[in-house]
Amino acid sequence: MKGYLLRRLAYLVPVLVGISLLAFGLGRLAPGDPARDVIARTTGHQPTHREVLAERHRLGLDRGPAVQYLSWVGHAVRGDLGISYTSGEPVARAIGDTLPLTLELAAAAFLLSLLLGVPLGLLAAARSWSWVDHAVRTVALVGASVPGFWVAYLLILAFSVHLHVFPPFGTGGLSHLVLPAVTLALFDIALLARLTRAAVLETLGEDHVRTARAKGLAERRVLVMHALRPALIPLVTWSGMSFGYLLGYSVVVETVFAWPGLGYTAVLAIQARDYPFIQAFALVMAVVFVGLNLAVDLLYPHIDPRTSFSSAQSSADEG
Numbered sequence: 179m180k181g182y183l184l185r186r187l188a189y190l191v192p193v194l195v196g197i198s199l200l201a202f203g204l205g206r207l208a209p210g211d212p213a214r215d216v217i218a219r220t221t222g223h224q225p226t227h228r229e230v231l232a233e234r235h236r237l238g239l240d241r242g243p244a245v246q247y248l249s250w251v252g253h254a255v256r257g258d259l260g261i262s263y264t265s266g267e268p269v270a271r272a273i274g275d276t277l278p279l280t281l282e283l284a285a286a287a288f289l290l291s292l293l294l295g296v297p298l299g300l301l302a303a304a305r306s307w308s309w310v311d312h313a314v315r316t317v318a319l320v321g322a323s324v325p326g327f328w329v330a331y332l333l334i335l336a337f338s339v340h341l342h343v344f345p346p347f348g349t350g351g352l353s354h355l356v357l358p359a360v361t362l363a364l365f366d367i368a369l370l371a372r373l374t375r376a377a378v379l380e381t382l383g384e385d386h387v388r389t390a391r392a393k394g395l396a397e398r399r400v401l402v403m404h405a406l407r408p409a410l411i412p413l414v415t416w417s418g419m420s421f422g423y424l425l426g427y428s429v430v431v432e433t434v435f436a437w438p439g440l441g442y443t444a445v446l447a448i449q450a451r452d453y454p455f456i457q458a459f460a461l462v463m464a465v466v467f468v469g470l471n472l473a474v475d476l477l478y479p480h481i482d483p484r485t486s487f488s489s490a491q492s493s494a495d496e497g
Contacts, residue, residue: 186475190468194461198254201460202247205453212451213237216263219450237263250457259461260454264447269458273440277462279349280432280439284424286355287362291420295367296413299374304401306379314371321368326427330361330434347436358435362428366420373416377409384408418474422467 213233217225225233234240238249250260259269302314337357338346344356381387382405390400429441436442440459447455 183476186472190472193468194464197464198251198457198461199247201457201464202243202250204460205456206243210451212263212453213239215451219264250454254458254461259458262447262455263452264450264455269454272443272455273458273462276438276440276443279437280425280428280441283355283358283362283428283432283437283439284421286359287366287424288417288421290359290363291366291370292417294363295370296374298367298371300378300401300406302371302375303378303382303405304397306375311375314375318368318371321364322372324364326361326365327430327434329364330357330431333357333361334435349437354437358431358437361434362424362431365427366424370413370416370420374406374409374413377412378405381405381408414474414477418470422463422470425463425466 211230211234214225214230216237217229217233231240238246241249253260257270259273261267262269262272265272298314298318302311305311334346334357337343345354346357348354378401387400387405390403428437428439429444431437432439432442433445440462444455444459446452447459
């Protein structure tokens, strides 16, 4: 296991380097000059050319791209993600303040997707090609096809404007979490239900399932203990990727519901051309995502003892 873990960590190094390069480059594709924006925002007037040059020097934007990148990476490795252009505070502190809210939203959506997606997929597999199966697959198809922001506006219109059940925006309690969590989880529920159905249907035809039925075990026990458990490998793989997707797509949901998490703050940073925050956001999300995938790989042998760490590597690469 130790050797496998070291190989995986070594594999992550070029991945993170590539992501850091991409984040550094994409942050600078937006038109405009952040130095001019900083001066205009702090002084309230349009700066002169000399003022812009002085501000660019203060921010380090007058150096070459390679020097800027290496300087940023060198500081990021030591935990220094720079100073935000908009707030003037350390980016690491801003991320520390907003990331817990994003994790809270993603965790709620992830739990909701597990509680609904897996049982729906199991029910569809148990009643394959019946009206129940067709209904589940139709709902899953609709859920996977409908844009999340459109669902968000419909939920706000129905449960906030007309029924006054849940607040439409902001944070403050469990009631504020319901609508954004449902919106974020909808796509994930649909895909997880379809994946569970396919994985369980594949195992239902295996010998150990037929043996369990021949022994007279209850159908529910056969489905859960003998059909679902061998199907957990693809489900766990998807779950790890799913949580990363939920973190990424939370940008859209947080923006619609004015949820002051990391995604919403990143949108504001993009609008303000706040390079340090944009770069740090991309890097942090990448680290979380690759960390989740590594955790999923390490779980494989514990879910199925027949799965060694070498085969877990193969499964991860195929996924």
